[in-house]
Amino acid sequence: MTAVGPRLVERSAQLAELADHLAAVRRDGAGRMVFVGGEAGAGKTALLDHFVTASRAPATSGRAEPFHAPRALGAVLDIAAQLGGRFEEQVAAGGSSVDLVAALTTQLPTDGPAVLVFEDVHWADEATLDFLRVVGRRLHRLPALVLASYRDDEVGRAHPVRTLLGELATERAVLRLTVPALSLAGVGELAGGAVTDASALHELTAGNPFFVSEVLAAGEQTVPDTVRDAVLARRARMSGPAGELLDATAVFPGRVEPWLLERVAGPAYAEMEACLASGMLVPDGEGVRFRHEIARVSVEESLPPATRARLHAAALAAMVGHAPAVDPARLAHHADGAGDTAAVLTYAPMAGERAAELRAHREAADQFALALDRATAAPEAVSGDLMARLLERHAYECYLTDRIDEAFASRQRLLGLHLQTGDRLGEGDTRRWLSRLAWFRADRETAEREAEAAVRILGGLAPGRELAMAYSNMAQLRMLAHDAPGALSWSDRARCLAEDLGETEIVVHAQNNAGTAELLVGRLDGAELLERSLAAALEGGLEEHAARAFTNLGASFTELHLLDRAAEVLDRGIDYCRDHDLDSWRLYMTGWRSRMHLDRGDYQRAAADCATVLTNPRAALPSRIQPATVLGLVHARRGEPGAWPLLDSARAHARRADELQRLAPVAAARAEVFLLEGRSDEVAAETGDLLAACLELGDSWLAGALLVVRRRAGVEDDVPETGVAAPYLLELTGRFEDAAAAWEELGQPYERAWALIDARPDLARGGVALLRELGAGAAADLASRELRDRGVRGLPRGPRPRTVDHPYGLTPREAEILALLAEGLSNAEIAARAFLSQRTVDHHVSAVLRKLGVDNRRDAAARAADTLGR
Ligand SMILES: Nc1ncnc2c1ncn2[C@@H]1O[C@H](COP(=O)(O)OP(=O)(O)OP(=O)(O)O)[C@@H](O)[C@H]1O
Ligand SMILES: [Mg+2]
Known part of the structure; x- marks a missing residue:
């Protein structure tokens, strides 16, 4: 039983609000979740205790604590211990969040709504937050009032609780309550x-x-x-x-x-x-x-x-x-407080393994980091083997949670150890890892060098799984460099060896690279190979390989403009990675999804996906290139400022990555923006070398995109008979109507609009109207100017139909601001996310409030769910 403190001052409004929520749960038989925010000492716990006691509802609570790294699933374990039954069994068995929530549902009292309290979730581990995310999404089946308290001044932009709030922002049953400071009275x-x-x-x-x-x-x-x-x-x-x-x-x-x-x-x-x-x-x-x-x-x-x-x-x-x-996390905490290095070295790794088992990879990485830190300070207390194991585990958990620089540093130290002891196998395998990590750091030179070194070193030893992985890594690098034949031959070598060794995991990896390479050169059988690799990975619980298969399928479908298939795979893959705490892939795929949305003409969703990646400080460089490009294009097409800084950073990252699949789309985007700004002279220089490379490597879509943008800028290229994707080839050969039909078939309205504009005056008007409908005002203006010069009259102008269509008359930009506002971001945070000045944001926010007819952000946020069109 929790103690009820003395009487509460100035909290009747908040108590009434909570009572209303509980009444609603009782009435609707569907759950609600309230995030109770306030600074430390604002009185969140006092409020919740008071409410729970006064409501007389059956209540269960758990809390997160400020350990060096929190207990994995801490608050959930507390609640499970109180509820017992199937829920406790599932938690102990390490069930997925989805399984846990299902078990919890069966165990709630049937005679009235229960209250579940999660205290101090700003300290919660990744697995608990994931559980809450699943709870938030399944409230309709969970007739309980779920209360989660957090210190709102301690969750900055990159804090996982912010991410959680963002992810649940559109759930109607997820609400917020702020516990304010007391007045003078x-x-x-x-x-x-x-x-x-x-x-x-x-x-x-x-x-x-x-x-x-x-x-x-x-x-x-x-x-x-x-x-x-x-x-x-x-x-x-x-x-x-x-x-x-x-x-x-x-x-x-x-x-x-x-x-x-x-x-x-x-x-x-x-x-x-x-x-x-x-x-x-x-x-x-x-x-x-x-x-x-x-x-x-x-x-x-x-x-x-x-x-x-x-x-x-x-x-x-x-x-x-x-x-x-x-819980080993508690042991590790006290071992550290006692300054007992030997005990830290025993319990922190134990806590790390436990966290990893429960999919709290971030906490796992923190525990291994703690052990490493203490081991480094007292090297005499640590055997070489233990040090190697700690470095290995730390590097791997960091890799899974997108802490690439830390992973790289640990692998480098590990390489040093192997060199010292003359462990050739360890050296070769570590170099293969360094290659992989260097790729994530967009450092292609190191990636290639270490990949070759790994093959050379391991090739001189008895063939084993390490060598098979080194081959497969080569295949992956060739595939990423759009070198399909290279990728196919390396993945064959990997697959043969892995099959001999009975290493399913590596077979799956190699299959994945081979499938992706096939898709690259337009052979759709590759998709089948990838689907097979995905199914095998899912079945074998090989999370990383499943994530890679989703990623490569999603990216390939997007590159091949099979947008419906891309959407389906990316949505599934992003959900899967979120469920399994695989941040690197989640962010990378979110970047690809932004491109898919852009191609479909859904700029709002595209911009939202871009913001998710770009505002995550841990997103690796290759993950940033695509969303920076896409957001740059969205700004430019809409006629908003801010495109160039994004496109400049995209180009800088792409140059470091030095892969055609990064460089060419950035160049195409930059060329388009030059055109939109009337700077066609700059297009040729931006795109020349890359066009040649795309044609040489047989990337027909990128080649087509570059040829068309150059043609619009007045550059006369020879049009090759093969090696250019069909809709682009139709445009280049003057068959604009057919091109428009092809784009329509593909579901790409922006490209369709431009093909119509180039077709015939009567169709051109429709093309301009389509651009306006998409919200691509700058593009529509450019097209209108060009058409007027060609003597076409009667072009649609005026307010963009989007503005009129929006239920509250919000402009696309205002709708985007509203979405961010609904995530609970401050104006300063919105400014940072949307790449705008704070004054501009202040201005937009007042416009949004005015148009929605509300006078505070909370009501606006409540209405956002309706207006976001979900
Ligand atoms: N409305 C109130 N009226 C009177 N006393 C209050 C009120 N709210 C809080 N207090 C007092 O302030 C103390 C701190 O409040 P509480 O522990 O609820 O803060 P908190 O918001 O939960 O902080 P933390 O983020 O650190 O958990 C309580 O123990 C209680 O004595
Ligand atoms: Mg508290």
Whole structure:
């Protein structure tokens, strides 16, 4: 049972709102989820505790704690332990989020809605956040009120909780509630005459209830300067054993179990009553915790280092060997606090393996990083084998979560170890990894060099799986460089060897490269090969290979302009990667999906996908090229500023990657923007070399795109008879109507519009109208100018039909701002995401509010779900 604090000040509105949500769950039989945000000490926990007690609904809660790396599935495990049954079984068995939510559904009370509380999700691990994401998407089948508290000032743009909020932004049953600071009157009420100058207290504390209550409880004559001083003044008044008990409690983030605290505090444990009576500790479930985490941290930080280490050591000693076993993340935390390197080296890797099993790869990487850090500081304590294993595991978990630079650094250190010990097999295999990672860093030179070195070194040893992977890596590099014959021959070598060795995983990898290479040269059998590799990977639970198969299918279909198939595969693949915490591929595929949306003429979705990738600071360079190009084109076609910085960075990244499949689309995009800006002279230089390369390597779509954009700029190229994709070839040979029909068939309205414009005056008008409908105002203006010069009259002008069509008359840009606003972003954050100045965003936001007829962001966000057209 949670303790209900004293009466709450200024929270009746929030309590009523929560009560309304609970009533709605009861009424509709469908769940709701409320994210309760507020700064540390704003009173989120106090509000939720109060609500839960007052509502009398059956409630279960779990919390995340600020460990070095959080417990994998921490809050979910708490709740599972309370609910038991099938849910607990599924959690223990490491079921996927989808399975867990299904099990949870079967276990909710049937006589009325339950309340599930997830506290402090800003500290939650990846697996818990994923669970919440699935909960948010399945509320219609989960008749519960799910409350998740988080510190909204601690989740910056790149914080996973922001991503989660963004992903759930369009779910109608997912809502937000902010716990605001107290007003001057509220502070006065809380002080209840205990201070003479409530306004000084209000000013000092900025109305933060925790700070206010701490100052009041400290009862000093003078008001302390900081909340920490107020906490420590209170601690100082607890003399003797009661103080010792507080100190012992302070080394446990979150709550601590009685058996554990008793072991650590010794005789001082008898002072529990006094500590509870003082209000510094509060009961929590079967254990206790500090009334507030800020107080705990203040006390822990004030401990003399030796005392602190001793307490952590005592905690560790009490936990080791305890049955049931304590979460290894907790052991690692205390081992580290005790400064016990040997124990860190035991428990952090254990916690890392456990996190990896539960698909919390980010936490796994953090645990291996902790172990590595301590091992590096005390090399004498670490065997070469252990060091190698830590580097290996750290590198792999970082690779899975797109922390490519860290992965690269660990592989380099690992290479150093292998060179020292003369381990040729290890060296060859590590070089193969370095090659792969260098590719992610868009460093083709290193990628090629290390790939060749790996084949050379491993080729001199007895053939094994490492050599087969080195072959397959070569195949992959050739494939990425659009060298289909090269890719096919290397993947054959890989496949033969892997089959001899019975290495299914490598067979799958090689099949994947071969399939992609076939598709590259336009042979659709490649898709079948890839589908087979995908099915084998899914069946064998080979997550990484499944992700690669999705990626290569999605990218190839997009490149071949098979947009419906691309959409289907990319949606599936992105979902799969999100479910399995495979960020690198999720972001890379999201970039490709932005291109697919662009080609389909859906600029809003394209821009949203671009924003997802570009605003993620961990997105690797190759993942950024496509979305930077696409967003540049969207801006330019709409006639908005901001295209060039994006196209410049796309070109810089593409040049480093030095692959045709990156360079050519960037060049085509830049050429198009030159045209739109009336700078046709620049087109030839931008595209010349790349056109030759596309023709040489037989990339008919990119060749076609470059030829057409050059033709529009007045460059006279010979049109080759083969090697140019059909719709482009039709345009180049003057069969514009057929070209328009071909583009229509492919579902590409923008290209269709231009073909119509070039066809006949009567069709041209339709083409211009189509461009306006798409929101491509700048393109429509350019086309109109050209047509007027050619003497065509009666061209459609005026407001873009899109603006008129939007239910609230929002412009495409305003609709995009609304989508970001609905994610709960501030104007400054929106500015950063949309690549606009903050003033411009302020301006757009007021326009959005005005047009929606609402006066605050929250109502606007609530309405966003309806207007986003989902
Ligand atoms: N509305 C209120 N009226 C009176 N006291 C309050 C109110 N809200 C919070 N408090 C006091 O402030 C303390 C801190 O609040 P609480 O622990 O709920 O903060 P929190 O928002 O959960 O912070 P954190 O992010 O650190 O978890 C509570 O213990 C309670 O005593
Ligand atoms: Mg709290």
